[in-house]
Amino acid sequence: MHVTITVNGRQRTEDVEPRLLLAHFLRDVCGLTATNIGCDSTSCGACTVIVDGLTVKSCTVLAVQSEGAQVTTCEGLAAPDGTLHPVQEAFRTEHGLQCGFCTPGMVMASIGVLADNPDPTDREVREGLEGNLCRCTGYHNIVRAVRTAAQAGPSAGRVPQTQEVHS
Amino acid sequence: MSILGTRVVRTEDPLFLTRGAVYTDDLADPRLAGALHATIVRSTVAHGQVLSVDTSAALEAPGVVAVVTAADLTGLDPLPAGAPNVNQAMTRPWLAADTVRFVGDMVAVVLTEERYQGEDAAELVVVDIDPLPAVIGTEAAARDDVLLFPEAGTNVVAALGGPAPEDLFDGCEVVVTQRVVNQRVAPVPLETRAASAVWGEDGRVTVFCSNQGAQQAKGQIAGWLGLDPALVHLVTPDVGGGFGAKIGADPEFALVVWLAQHVGRAVRWSESRSENLLGMVHGRAQDQVVTVGGSRDGTITAYSLEIDQDSGAYPRFGPVLPGLTMLMAPGTYAFPRVHARARALATSTTSIGAYRGAGRPEATAAVERAVDLFAAEIGMDPADVRRKNLVPAFDTPFTTATGAVYDSGDYTAALDRVLAAAGYEQLRAEQAACRARGDVRQLGIGMACYVEITGANTGFGTVEEAELEVHADGTATVLTGTSPHGQGHATTWAMIASDQLGIPVEKITVLHGDTDRVPRGGGTMGSRSLQQGGAAVHQAAGELVALAKKRAAELLEANPEDLVVDLAAAGLAVRGTPGTGISFADLAAEEQLLVHTTFSAAAPTFPFGAHLVVVETDVESGKAQVVRIVTVDDAGTIVNPLLADGQRHGGIAQGVAQALLEEVLYDPDGNPQTSTLADYPFVSATELPDFELVEMATPTRMNPLGAKGIGEAGTIGSTPAVQNAVVDSVAHLGVRHIDMPATPMRVWRAVQQAQQEGN
């Protein structure tokens, strides 16, 4: 069936199987492979993207359930000139990533944490990221990165409002 | 100032953070366009006779191109037993024809046009299995009443060491013995396994797969399939974590290569997490008996460690692990008499392989538990017992009772530093107050001293190669045989080259993992990379400077001895004559400026440290929460503290995970109970505190960088420190030991039992 979803500011209409998961829509149909799949039980958060302003695990949403939605993935965060989003920047400076597999989902979840709470404590960051698993970092530097990003002000909790409509 | 030792942020990150790393399943290589998707049908029965595999319905399903079973795999020898020291009758079939030996054993492969069709069709393959009794646990395996490989005549895969001398504990005032379980855990790199293969018209196959060392993986694939290695081109894309479990190739990868040839099309495979938890090796899985004897003044004179290693259904690296455990049995202690012995056993479970630390955490966990048990028995502070028995500081090699040759160490200093940083006296005072008040939440203080072997020769020597080329545009390329999958070699190797050449880190590209470009290499495992691969880059940079001097001397008509490196100019200058030099780039413009070198380490290195952990245990529910972790991890000279600390963090977290949470469980019939991440309690951010890292650096002489391994240290130290802390939190209630993971139920029950026994 047909579904129209705006991904990173670009509206796309595609003919998909109803059972297609949003995560596979992003990866296989849109070719946006930053969004990863790390489990099949909605546990790991590697697939986290922002749908209409809220973080969701895209492995547990059907593409057809996202009809008309605005979806932002990690590819949609940096400015066109390459300037990193404050959360991306902080992940880099604080060494908040190693193998990088959890990272796109972790970055999106972190933006969600900061959207709800612009200046979280360590504990609040940890609780806000409880749905995202990382095997490499022990979370220490991820928590640091979110705290550092918060210093950038409210922009750290926002996704870019790119309205470029290609087709 | 040298760039070495500074916190350089990673050059690989901007791409990882924007378009994401490119893992095997992300590849958009044009050769893989239109590739078939492989879906593996696995046994749902732990042990049984395969009566039939009916593929007819699957063959009719949409998109199905082929369904392959054992009958199709003619001409392939079974996979050999994974290590030389094991019972060679224990070979593994590619696809089970007669017998399945664990839930997850491969039975058939479905090839479909689309990924989604594979799962639909795989459901239609009907596998009829007549169940046999499962063999779960080493005790059951050792009884040998059900044999996994009847032709082997036993479930014993390998035996190491002899019986203990009868007089081992003679003269000891106090002898304590304890059965200790080092439970089976799942490595769970966040990227599951994936592979794809495409055969070219030139008769060569290109294989992309997620691994920790392309050259080894290539060798295995070629060997198993009987292919000329020259025909195999293996490429390692970005890898989403390995932790030992991605060392070498897995049979699935080779199967993909075979399938691509069989159907004459590119084939790709990537497993789901559920499949990963069954199919990828698990780690640890040792049942140990520790016995420790000594005198009431705290001196330990004898120590014995007996190990039953569960090696899973098909022996792989598992039987090698207890060898490392035995070698490292006495750890940091100067016990005069040490005995260690092991046997490995086959069970109807997933195979055991390497997992962060691989054999050494098991040694440390055993001895650190033993020392605490001894301290509890004689009523002495565990820190004092440790101080009394630690090997004194040394900077010339020290040979242990089990024959390990430690390079350098100061274990007492490490312990003292961690205790001081944690405020040990104060903590003990707080604990006493908690106990006196009878608080619901009780403090537990646990410590562990460790030493481990890194850069060990596991069959490929202690060597690594590097190639370094400076280009005319001022950039440089490093080729390395190590295989980063999160460790940041692209940055660190560039720093090492930059340090001697002055070429900025951003202009140095580090390449690895392509066997056509880097034919030889040892990969990344056993904390070997910096001390061997990094040292090779260091050596290459030195050789490149020497070569440049020779060339420049001719060009500048100067004496090579008068030429010095001008780091600011990324080139050479004539000593004392400013403005006369030539850059490496200009030299490269004249003639290719390239060196290829092999670094050979004198011996493995032995990083060490001490961890202190504070837990709070709710004694009514039994739930323990880690509130502080303070660590000293001495890995010699640190090249990039930002990344070295990251390695410590990740390692520490995995130790906490094993001590408190994670365990792979099977029911008595061999059905896995933890086959999704909903059931396997992978440690999350809320279960961990911030880590307090204390610095200490004792350089080694085994390589010019002075570096020891850091990748596994955190895990080795934190695991027993957490376990000891949990036991300590309820020690005043009469508890002496709690096995890992120290789940709330276990802790609660230990308290109940101790109190019943106390009454």
Added chain:
Amino acid sequence: MIPAPFEYVRASSVEEALAALAEHGEDAKLIAGGHSLLPIMKLRLAVPSVLVDISGIRELSYVRVDGDGADAVVAIGALTRHHELETSDVARAEVGLLPHVAGRVGDPQVRHRGTLGGTVAHCDPASDLPTALLALGGDVVLAGPGGRRTVPVTEFFLGFFETAMDDGEMIVELRVPRLGDAGWGYEKFTRRENDWPIVAAAAVAGRDGGAARVALANMAGTVLRATATEQALAGGASIAEAAALAAEGTSPTSDMHADAEYRSHLARLLTRRALETATTPISVAA
């Protein structure tokens, strides 16, 4: 892992949803947040042939006070997401236990999708919000081919994944009595913060020690009230004495996290703690 194929129908009103259910009969399943249904469909433990998507019926997402004076209740639309409930000012002011518990369900991403109607309909024995609802009391409002009907929460959860809802019906609203000055406590016992409870206890009690209600998660095939505890309290027992009876009448299972004996211990411990919180004079509402 991916679900088996199905046909997908998007419903934009309760009427459309009911019509689709009527048309497709037993093979059809409603999908709201999808956070219970899709995980089991991916594992192919559920294979509905038609999915009726009600997540777009946004008019079923609300939290409001309905009625006046003593009869006023808090009405919550079935499609209210956990996150909306957690952050609702009305809910916080009137039924503090519910938003608190909503905030303890899963992780933020799960709370952004999961709905109150979905968790009540799914009726998992370990689910948090049904436990809280049992302690609060109130009604489930169902819409069906024959119109609407109301079932008391206490009669809704019948057994293992089994409710009083008939085929062809759907939940449209939950009606919960306002707490007034009654206190509450919630104790969720997990190994990791974001886990499902091994056992949970919800308590609602008058501050003066008046009639109290206690509900338990994961102590039987479905969430249930700790009636022995409630009766003891009504008969004047202390919290400690009453809580000691919390496991009576339950039938906990043994699994890898906990065996039945330990679960019973937890039920007693958590009931005591929840009651202590509920009767502590200071409001602990988040």
